[in-house]
Amino acid sequence: MNFPLGDLTAIVGVLGDLLAESLSMDAHRALGDEELMDAVRTAEHLGRWVDAARLTLAGEVGRRADSDFGDDRMTSRFGCGSAAELLERATLISGATARERLRQAKCITSRTTSTGGHRPAPLDRARAALAAGRLSSDALATVADVLRPIEARCTADDLALAETELVLAAVGDDTQAPCSIHELRIMATTWALYLDADGELPDEQHAERMRGVRLGRSRRGLRRFSGEVTDDVGAQLERLLDAHLNPRVQDRGPRFTGPGQSDEEDDEHILDPRTADQKRHDALGSILSAAAAAAETPTLGGAAPTLIVTVSADQLERADGVAFVDGPDGQAPVPASIARHVGCHGTIHRVTFGSDGAIKALTVTDRVFTHWQRKAVGARDAGCVIPGCRVRAAWCEVHHVIDHASGGPTDTSNGVLLCWHHHRTIETSGWDIRMGAGVPQVRPPAWVDPQRNWRCANRVLHRELERARSA
Structure with missing residues (x-):
């Protein structure tokens, strides 16, 4: 790139004006498919020249910011603490982009040795191809x-x-x-x-040293979850997520159309409005709930590591009620619907406080389905009862069809399997559930079925066999 900087500035100015005029006139909309692909490739080629200039110049900034320059470092002259800060201020890019640009630039930047000799770039062949x-x-x-x-x-x-x-x-x-x-x-x-x-050993040592997971503070009902995990942990998590989200893996068997049942009622035609990221989030919620209840999970204070949600009696029944969950910074406010979700399949501790704040009474209501009840409900439902959902029984929670607070018993005749997502949203999703002769029935929301007809829950193989015989 042997040309004066002034020429580069002029070229960029002219080219920028031409591109801006072309794009503002929507000329690209008149292109045919082949012409559009040619334009995409041309723009990408142009971008490579720009990237080469960016990295070459960033590498020179990094070289002049090196400690070898002493007090004459470029960063000192411009009042910046690092080359990344200098690039960030000069170009208005993010700090992360500036650091990444400098990291790549080191690979294609030549150096001068202490004796005045020339030391080629670490990846000199890549530098030449980039410059071209x-x-x-x-x-x-x-x-x-x-x-x-x-x-x-x-x-x-x-x-x-x-x-x-x-x-x-x-x-x-x-x-x-x-x-x-x-x-x-x-x-x-x-x-x-x-x-x-x-x-492998140095890489393993690096992975062991750099591994970690971070949970941020709650902001608007969300907490940032980030970090880096080792390859084996990442692979295990991927397998668990795939077990939840891959319909081929979770297919429950053949599908039959029984008497009076149209093709439109096929579970496969019920669309899931969640994004892929949202599905992975909800699958992680199911995994954590199942792990907390597993016998192998270590206890906290003699009990399973249970999510603690507190809510007052008047707030619990309100549509806009507020509950609180324990967090790293104390109690964080959450919708009361979360308390109702947790209370549906967990133990409830009712605490009565006096006017002075002292505990006056403590009542424990165990509304958890027993191990054998879960087995029976799982055998009947096979998985989440919402049609189209593929979450298996082992990852589901048992939901009280008639709420326990309204007199619904903790019994197989009043329990159905719901995945973490559908259990948490059952109040707002539009799906209704009832029991008919000991078998769950569901009614879709209007956007799924405008007639809102009651139908059998998600299909189970032994019931499908009976339908096939009847047909």
């Missing part, structure tokens, strides 16, 4: 993330060979087309395993 507009910043990051951690344990020749092959795979040539980022990552990982066959 052929290598994307994503491809650069993929190669760097795999090769840089092992460079101290490999010879320079081996690393150069791996870098050459990976860059060639990413940009392609006359004999082969460029590979995707996914394919490039697999190839890079393969090279790393080949060059650093004994490198």
Whole structure:
């Protein structure tokens, strides 16, 4: 990139005006499909030139901010504490973007040795391909993330060979087309395993050192959940989520259409309005509820690690009532519906306070279904009774059809299986549940069935067999 900075500024100005005029006139809407794809590829190629300029210039900023410059460091001259802060202020990008840009730029930035000699960039072949507009910043990051951690344990020749092959795979040539980022990552990982066959221990030590999970404070009813888990923990969590969310894994058997039943009543036609992220969240809620009730789970204070929700009697029955859950910063307010959800399948402790705040009485109401009752209800329902839901019995909660507070017994004739999501939203989702001759029946909301007809709950194999015989 041997051109004056003034020329670069002028080029960007002219190109920016042309692009802004073209996009403002909606010229792209008149393009045919093939022309649109050509335009997408052209814009991406243009973006690679821009990325190359960004990283090259960011690398020079990082070099001049190095401690080798002493008091003449660029950051000192501009009153910034780091190169990332300088980039952030100059470009108005986020701090995270500035740090990532500097991290990638280190791979393509050459250095001057203490004797005045020239030291090439760590990934000099990738730098050349990037400068030529052929290598994307994503491809650069993929190669760097795999090769840089092992460079101290490999010879320079081996690393150069791996870098050459990976860059060639990413940009392609006359004999082969460029590979995707996914394919490039697999190839890079393969090279790393080949060059650093004994490198598992350092990686394992890094994973053990960096692992962690963080729970943030409650804000508007949500708490930020973040962190990094080891590969085995991540894989186990993925398997559990897949067990909840994969309909192929959870298919309960063949489907039959019985007498008087139309195809429109098929469970498969009932759409789930939740996003994929929301489904994973609700599956995690089911997993945590099941884990808390498991016999193998360690106890807290002699009891299972139970979610504690407190609510006053007058707030409990209100649609806009407020309850409180225990959190790291004390009690956090939540809707009273959460208290009703928890109380439906848990033990209730009713505490009576005097006017001075002293405890006057404590009444414990155990409304938890026994192990054998859960087994029986699970055998009958096989899973969540809401049609279309695929959550299996082992991950469901037992719901009182007639609320315990209204006189509903904790008995199999009054209990049905609901997944964490449907149990928590049963009051607001529009689904109604009743028992008919000991068998649960459900009534869909109007958006599912405008007639709101009562129907059998989610289909179970032995009941389907009877329908097939009747048909």
